[in-house]
Amino acid sequence: METASRRFLEQLLLNPSPSGYERPVQDVVRQWASRFADEVTTDRHGNVIAVRNPQGQPRVMLAGHCDQIGFLVQYIDDRGFLYLQPIGGWDMQILLGHAFTVWTANGPVTGVLSRKAPHLLTSEERKKVPEFHEVWLDIGVTSREEAEQLVRLGDPVTIALEIRELRHQLIAAPGLDDKVGVWVVMETLRRLAEVPLQAAIFCVSTVQEEIGLRGATTSSYGIHPTVGIAVDVTHATDTPGNERKQIGEVALGKGPVLVRGPNVNPRVLERLEAAAGATEVPVQWRAHPRGTGTDANVMQLSREGVATGLLGIPNRYMHSPVEVVSLADLDAAASLLTAFCRQITPQDNWIP
Template sequence: MEASSYEFLKQLLHTPSPSGYERPIQDVVRKYVASFADEVKTDLHGNVIACKNPGAKTRVMLAGHCDQIGMLITHFHDSGFLYAQTIGGWDAQQLIGSRMVVWTDKGPIPGVISRKPIHLLTDEERKQITKLEDLWIDIGSKSKAESQELVRIGDPVTLQLGFQEMRNSLANSPAMDNKTGLWTIVEALRRASSQSLQVGLYAVSTVAEEIGLRGAQTSAFGVDPHIGIAVDVTHATDCPTIDKRQQGDIALGNGPVIFRGPNMNPHVTERLIQTAKDNMIPHQLSASGRAVPNDANALQLNRAGCATGLVSLPNRYMHSAVEMVSLEDLDRTADLLAAFVVGLTGEEDFTP
């Protein structure tokens, strides 16, 4: 991974982007792609669309959603504590004791999520699963009035952002889902842009995936791609308690995961697999027998249909503060996507 690309990844992971509040991270994307994309635009939904070779007859869209799960301020307690609802899918157990940031017009405000200490829980309370409505955010205010001077209803909240490298080229951070997928499609565009392209390549930083694939739906309508590949994270199963019989045998460091199943065009899938083999890129296979819950779903159903592929990055501990990925997997996935696109003539027939 080149130094500039590595710094771009870290910048993404240190920038907040809960669904509906993606502007800061989209500014980072626009600035980075400006040096190698032929066109960069932002649509009315907030999707950033970077294109190389826009005049080509055949259009290929790479989709990586930029939004992360978060929270939204809904209520002020009389003592100054904040209550919030979730943006996206949270496990309340993951939030207890977490350091948080409230992103306000006046700047970021640190806080913590807590509840009654274990010493004070009754025997019955200890047996119960924590509910989100029983958790609050403490920003250190002394009163409701003090909190209201700083925070407004509807201000977004995220986990405290950060990036930590680990052994064996692994790293952990909140929002690896899906800032790593976003990094990968942008990096694929950069790598492909220095080669001979016979198709138009559109790398789209999609918004609002975590609340219903909304950005992919609107941006795909605008781009109208013939071929679309979504890049998202998938569950790594190389840790205890996960049933590989249904989830597959997916490990960090073993390369990108190419999905097979009815949501994916079989010709696109096979070409991705062959491209990986031809370029000696380690890869893994996974399967889904249903409509996948990511941008590949929206791509496949766009307009009269799109020849769709899904390439995923193995991720341990998804939707937590310590999502973990392999940096080597990111690099290999960018290589795979760039090689796939550069290998297209624009005359391929992907009709199933």
């Protein structure tokens, strides 16, 4: 991975973007995309749309969602402890004891998510996973008044944002779902910057995927593409406890994942597979028998229909503070998408 591209990935991961509060990350995306796109716009929903060869045909949309799961400040008690509500799907069992950041208008405020020490729990409390209203964020103040000088109701909150280097080109961080998809889409934009194209390529950093695929719904309607590819994380099953007969076999470091099923146009899939073969990009496969719960779902149904594909990035421990991906898989995904976009012509038939 080139130095500038690696730095772009780090900036994506170290800036907050809970659903509905994506602007810090979208600022990073706009700055990057403006170097390589012919046009960069932001729609009223907050989707950032960077276009190469805007007058080309057909119109191809590449989408990765920039929003991450997070929290909102819901309540402040008399002693200044904050109570949170989740944005997106969290497992409470893995959150207690982590450092958090409240992103306020006046800057970040650090806190720790807490409950009673284990010594003080009753036998019944020990058996039960606490609910969100039973734990609190401690920011170190002593009163509601002091807390309200720092924090407002509705301020977004994230797990403390940091990147950990693991072995074999693996990284661990919160929010890899789906900032790595944004990286792949915008890295593809960089690689297409000086390449002759027949198609118009719309590289989109979508918002609010985690609360209902909302940004892809509005942006695909506005772009009106013929072809759409969503890039999102998919479950890596190369860890203990996964039943591969039920969810498939996917490993880190073995390439991006091509998905087969009703949510994927077979002609798009054929072209993705051909692009992988032409560039010697290793790919893995996953079957999905219904709508996928990704941006591809709503892209496929936009207007009169879009020929849609889905490119998966293997991800361990999804929706946790320590999601893990392979940098090699990210680079391979960008190579595949670049080759896919270069081969598209106005004469291509996308009717299944």
